Amino acid sequence: MSKRVGLEASFAAAEAARMANVDVIAAYPITPQTHIPERLAEMVANGELEAAYIPVESEHSALSACLGSAAVGARTFTATAGQGLELMHEVVYVASSMRYPIVMTVCNRALSAPLSVWGDHSDAMAVRDTGWIQVFCQNNQEAFDMTLWAFRVGEDSRVLLPVMVHFDGFSLSHVTEPVILPEQEEVDRFLPKFQYAFALNPDKPMTHGAFGPPDIYSETKVAQEVALRKSKGVILQGWQEFGDVFGRYYDPVESYKIEGAKLLLLTMGSFSETAKAAIDTKKDSGESVGLINLRLWRPFPFEELRQAVKDAETLVVFDRCISFGGPVGPVCSEVRSALYNEKKRPAVVSFIGGLGGRDVSVKDFEYVIDRGREVAQKGSKELFEMVGIRGQVTGIRG
Amino acid sequence: MAKKKPKTVSDLTWKDLEVGNIVKEAGGASARKTGDWRTERPVLDKEKCTKCALCWLYCPDAAIKPTEEGYYEADLDYCKGCGICANICPVGAITMTQEEEQ
Numbered sequence: 323m324s325k326r327v328g329l330e331a332s333f334a335a336a337e338a339a340r341m342a343n344v345d346v347i348a349a350y351p352i353t354p355q356t357h358i359p360e361r362l363a364e365m366v367a368n369g370e371l372e373a374a375y376i377p378v379e380s381e382h383s384a385l386s387a388c389l390g391s392a393a394v395g396a397r398t399f400t401a402t403a404g405q406g407l408e409l410m411h412e413v414v415y416v417a418s419s420m421r422y423p424i425v426m427t428v429c430n431r432a433l434s435a436p437l438s439v440w441g442d443h444s445d446a447m448a449v450r451d452t453g454w455i456q457v458f459c460q461n462n463q464e465a466f467d468m469t470l471w472a473f474r475v476g477e478d479s480r481v482l483l484p485v486m487v488h489f490d491g492f493s494l495s496h497v498t499e500p501v502i503l504p505e506q507e508e509v510d511r512f513l514p515k516f517q518y519a520f521a522l523n524p525d526k527p528m529t530h531g532a533f534g535p536p537d538i539y540s541e542t543k544v545a546q547e548v549a550l551r552k553s554k555g556v557i558l559q560g561w562q563e564f565g566d567v568f569g570r571y572y573d574p575v576e577s578y579k580i581e582g583a584k585l586l587l588l589t590m591g592s593f594s595e596t597a598k599a600a601i602d603t604k605k606d607s608g609e610s611v612g613l614i615n616l617r618l619w620r621p622f623p624f625e626e627l628r629q630a631v632k633d634a635e636t637l638v639v640f641d642r643c644i645s646f647g648g649p650v651g652p653v654c655s656e657v658r659s660a661l662y663n664e665k666k667r668p669a670v671v672s673f674i675g676g677l678g679g680r681d682v683s684v685k686d687f688e689y690v691i692d693r694g695r696e697v698a699q700k701g702s703k704e705l706f707e708m709v710g711i712r713g714q715v716t717g718i719r720g
Numbered sequence: 721m722a723k724k725k726p727k728t729v730s731d732l733t734w735k736d737l738e739v740g741n742i743v744k745e746a747g748g749a750s751a752r753k754t755g756d757w758r759t760e761r762p763v764l765d766k767e768k769c770t771k772c773a774l775c776w777l778y779c780p781d782a783a784i785k786p787t788e789e790g791y792y793e794a795d796l797d798y799c800k801g802c803g804i805c806a807n808i809c810p811v812g813a814i815t816m817t818q819e820e821e822q
């Protein structure tokens with residue numbers, strides 16, 4: 323029997339790694355991710371988890387140790403946040419291009435300066451193009467579910483890619499919610515052992531990480547790009563089978579009350595739950611609105627997004643990161659680009675808010691919906707609008 | 721993955737690459753002659769050489785190989801001309817000399 327327990331998302335992720343029976347954990351503590359390595363270190367010390375816990379001196383080393391671990395075919399887990407992910411940056415690319423299926427939790431955190439330990443999506447957006455499979459969690463149950471699923475998908479011999487599981491720092495990482503924990507037997511049924519055909523072995527030497535001169539580098543990048551895009555099939559299959567075992571089914575693009583809606587709001591991560599409340603209030607007062615929660619970030623779910631927005635007149639995208647000097651918020655940019663060639667497409671309006679832990683309330687989302695509709699109809703001089711900023715924001719012009 | 725084994729890297733298409741560009745054999749670099757950008761070459765004076773093998777031990781490229789006569793000589797297909805062997809030789813039996821333009 324599965325059991326329902328109160329867990330913060332950090333503990334849910336650690337629990338998922340334990341039930342996945344990871345072989346190696348290499349992580350460096352950083353707020354707001356700290357509870358994950360702490361809990362895993364405790365499990366290893368108490369004998370609840372038979373794994374090697376590698377204490378390292380930095381995040382760069384943490385992910386480097388993970389490369390070595392994955393290279394010998396060990397199930398490998400790490401976690402980081404904000405500045406830690408930045409320090410890892412160089413190795414983040416290495417993990418995906420060497421096709422090591424490391425699973426990494428990122429407790430999304432703003433980037434310095436000014437120093438902020440609180441949440442937004444700047445860290446995630448800075449690793450957007452690193453070649454990892456990436457998903458965003460809405461709540462603590464998803465933090466558990468996506469972590470388990472990440473091992474299954476990443477380690478699949480048809481995929482062999484690292485997976486980043488994003489959830490919001492503090493608002494999920496440190497908040498306790500009910501989480502349904504499965505039986506070990508169910509987890510074992512869902513998640514086979516990691517069997518890596520190219521595991522380093524002194525008895526059968528081979529070369530990992532050969533260099534790539536100009537006459538081969540481009541070919542390696544094409545192979546990597548095609549692999550990431552092709553992983554979509556296994557991603558969908560993984561969610562289907564996850565649902566069949568655990569009863570919770572997931573989609574790359576989650577739709578909430580979108581049938582016939584003229585205006586759609588698009589959000590990611592924990593803000594989607596707040597935004598749903600705003601949709602409910604708006605719907606109660608007779609407005610034609612709905613919500614899209616973008617769960618799968620890489621590979622980008624083009625088809626599912628187009629399908630979800632095809633009948634809408636307006637699509638309001640809410641970002642938690644600024645693309646400095648760029649067109650709109652980074653998510654909005656991609657959404658617009660994904661729809662650009664469609665004959666019939668909604669007007670896409672960009673909002674940015676919730677930076678560095680700033681709360682965005684149900685009322686704020688109601689405002690975003692109203693203002694988004696107005697901008698779609700009348701236009702605006704600004705490329706995007708910031709939510710909840712003191713002082714009128716002008717000068718964001720293209 | 722590759723159907724017939726191509727001769728050089730330039731013959732490989734992206735589909736021929738192993739996952740993560742793994743090379744299934746070790747020491748694959750020996751198939752590529754990597755000594756062509758050397759500017760100086762080590763020249764051995766057999767009169768002075770005591771066959772102590774220090775140059776063989778110190779060469780960072782493993783380019784020095786024992787000969788049948790028991791001397792140690794650089795394989796110029798791989799030697800990078802770094803001069804470490806000349807520097808380490810206790811009797812000054814190795815002289816670095818300028819490569820001539822061919």
Ligand code: SF4
Binds near residue numbers: 780782794800804806
């Ligand atoms: S010059 Fe350098 S690379 Fe060449 S044989 Fe001597 S030590 Fe080796």
Ligand code: SF4
Binds near residue numbers: 770774
């Ligand atoms: S180090 Fe000098 S003396 Fe010793 S083997 Fe090499 S060339 Fe001969």
